[in-house]
Amino acid sequence: MIMNNVIAGQAKDLFEALEPEPRLLMGPGPVDVYPAVLRAMSLPMLGQFDPQFTDYMNQVMALYRQIYCTANHWTLLVNGTARAGIEACLSSMISPGDRVLVPIFGRFGHLLTEIASRCRAEVINIETEWGSTFEADQVADAIRRHQPRIVALVHGDTSTTMAQPLADIGPICREAGALLYVDATATLGGMPVEVDDWCLDAVTAGLQKCLSGPPGCSPITINDRVAEIINARKHVEAGIRAQDAVNADGAIVQSNYFDLGMLMDYWSPLRLNHHTESTSMLYAAHACARVVLGEGLDAGFARHRSASKALRAGLMAMGLKLFGDSRHRMDNVTGVYIPEVLGNGDAVRAHLLEDFGIEIGTSFGPLHGKIWRIGTMGYGCRKANILRCLGALEAVMRRHGFASPAGAGVDAAYTVYDA
Ligand SMILES: *Cc1c(COP(=O)(O)O)cnc(C)c1O
Numbered sequence: 001m002i003m004n005n006v007i008a009g010q011a012k013d014l015f016e017a018l019e020p021e022p023r024l025l026m027g028p029g030p031v032d033v034y035p036a037v038l039r040a041m042s043l044p045m046l047g048q049f050d051p052q053f054t055d056y057m058n059q060v061m062a063l064y065r066q067i068y069c070t071a072n073h074w075t076l077l078v079n080g081t082a083r084a085g086i087e088a089c090l091s092s093m094i095s096p097g098d099r100v101l102v103p104i105f106g107r108f109g110h111l112l113t114e115i116a117s118r119c120r121a122e123v124i125n126i127e128t129e130w131g132s133t134f135e136a137d138q139v140a141d142a143i144r145r146h147q148p149r150i151v152a153l154v155h156g157d158t159s160t161t162m163a164q165p166l167a168d169i170g171p172i173c174r175e176a177g178a179l180l181y182v183d184a185t186a187t188l189g190g191m192p193v194e195v196d197d198w199c200l201d202a203v204t205a206g207l208q209k210c211l212s213g214p215p216g217c218s219p220i221t222i223n224d225r226v227a228e229i230i231n232a233r234k235h236v237e238a239g240i241r242a243q244d245a246v247n248a249d250g251a252i253v254q255s256n257y258f259d260l261g262m263l264m265d266y267w268s269p270l271r272l273n274h275h276t277e278s279t280s281m282l283y284a285a286h287a288c289a290r291v292v293l294g295e296g297l298d299a300g301f302a303r304h305r306s307a308s309k310a311l312r313a314g315l316m317a318m319g320l321k322l323f324g325d326s327r328h329r330m331d332n333v334t335g336v337y338i339p340e341v342l343g344n345g346d347a348v349r350a351h352l353l354e355d356f357g358i359e360i361g362t363s364f365g366p367l368h369g370k371i372w373r374i375g376t377m378g379y380g381c382r383k384a385n386i387l388r389c390l391g392a393l394e395a396v397m398r399r400h401g402f403a404s405p406a407g408a409g410v411d412a413a414y415t416v417y418d419a
Pocket residue numbers: 028029081082083084108154155156157158159183184185186206209215
């Protein structure tokens with residue numbers, strides 16, 4: 001009797017369709033998804049060897065070569081969020097005992113360190129204060145001192161809203177004979193990521209930032225140098241490998257799921273099965289790339305830059321102070337100090353969400369309770385949203401005791417957009 005009631009009680013909630021309240025996502029990701037991407041995700045399933053589907057895979061490779069500005073053949077998707085791409089690259093590139101240099105300027109440098117350590121690398125760190133980035137010389141010095149085999153570096157670290165300049169670091173690594181891995185999750189599609197021109201050897205991203213897709217898919221690109229290392233470790237699992245296949249001499253990649261050697265066999269004419277490709281995510285990734293390239297990379301970067309400029313002008317006009325080194329801010333997320341009278345800022349964030357349906361970001365680690373992070377990424381990065389966010393923030397902050405000149409934020413943003 002009791003059990004029936006419980007089941008009946010649960011059933012009512014359980015079988016109700018999900019109907020999330022509409023939100024405007026202006027945090028550091030995930031962000032609102034392009035409508036074309038939502039539509040693509042409702043397309044019918046295809047078999048993983050269906051010629052239509054494998055043709056879509058080839059299209060995805062070609063599209064992401066353009067987004068990454070690379071001729072790299074091995075430009076493909078790893079199933080899983082951005083971290084899956086990071087883990088696939090690092091675990092496939094790093095053999096136990098390899099020396100890996102990880103410059104840390106925020107949370108995601110710590111993540112690269114953690115993943116490289118799990119790959120049994122000998123990890124060397126250099127660190128700089130959150131809110132700053134490295135000079136190319138600092139990285140060059142560390143490379144000279146430690147002679148790493150791999151340098152792993154974040155491009156835009158959303159935790160601090162800083163973008164590490166990479167154009168000079170790639171050539172330094174190449175000259176020193178070190179491979180450069182870059183986490184460009186938060187910048188791809190929002191700021192230039194010039195894989196070939198900057199001599200980046202392996203780069204990974206996710207869909208849920210400036211590509212404006214759902215989290216759950218990681219576009220990656222690796223060049224022939226990296227592919228060679230991976231092929232030298234190739235072990236194809238029994239049951240699918242050809243009878244005469246011989247394993248390579250190099251150390252086996254610890255992870256099966258993230259063994260890029262096996263993934264490359266599926267993304268090649270061999271079409272050797274590994275795991276089932278996430279069909280709907282591939283459709284989503286395809287649609288994201290079409291929207292981004294349809295707008296044009298440069299036009300998209302300019303849109304992100306002007307939105308950030310307008311947002312920042314608005315925040316400053318409201319009497320708020322921006323976080324971090326102004327020379328190296330990302331173009332798609334802004335850190336802003338929380339005024340003291342607003343405590344750790346959580347109440348303001350909660351009311352922005354409840355009363356205006358707008359989400360902005362909190363912060364991690366040393367910045368927790370000190371700054372908010374406001375994202376202007378992908379589909380969400382538009383004038384209407386900047387103005388809505390500034391207007392709402394002004395109203396909510398006033399209710400919580402921080403009064404700024406009425407309309408100052410919106411007016412300042414208008415001025416930037418009008419110019
Ligand atoms: C957001 C972000 C990630 C996110 O990783 P997920 O696995 O998708 O949660 C990784 N790296 C950077 C630099 C990011 O900004």
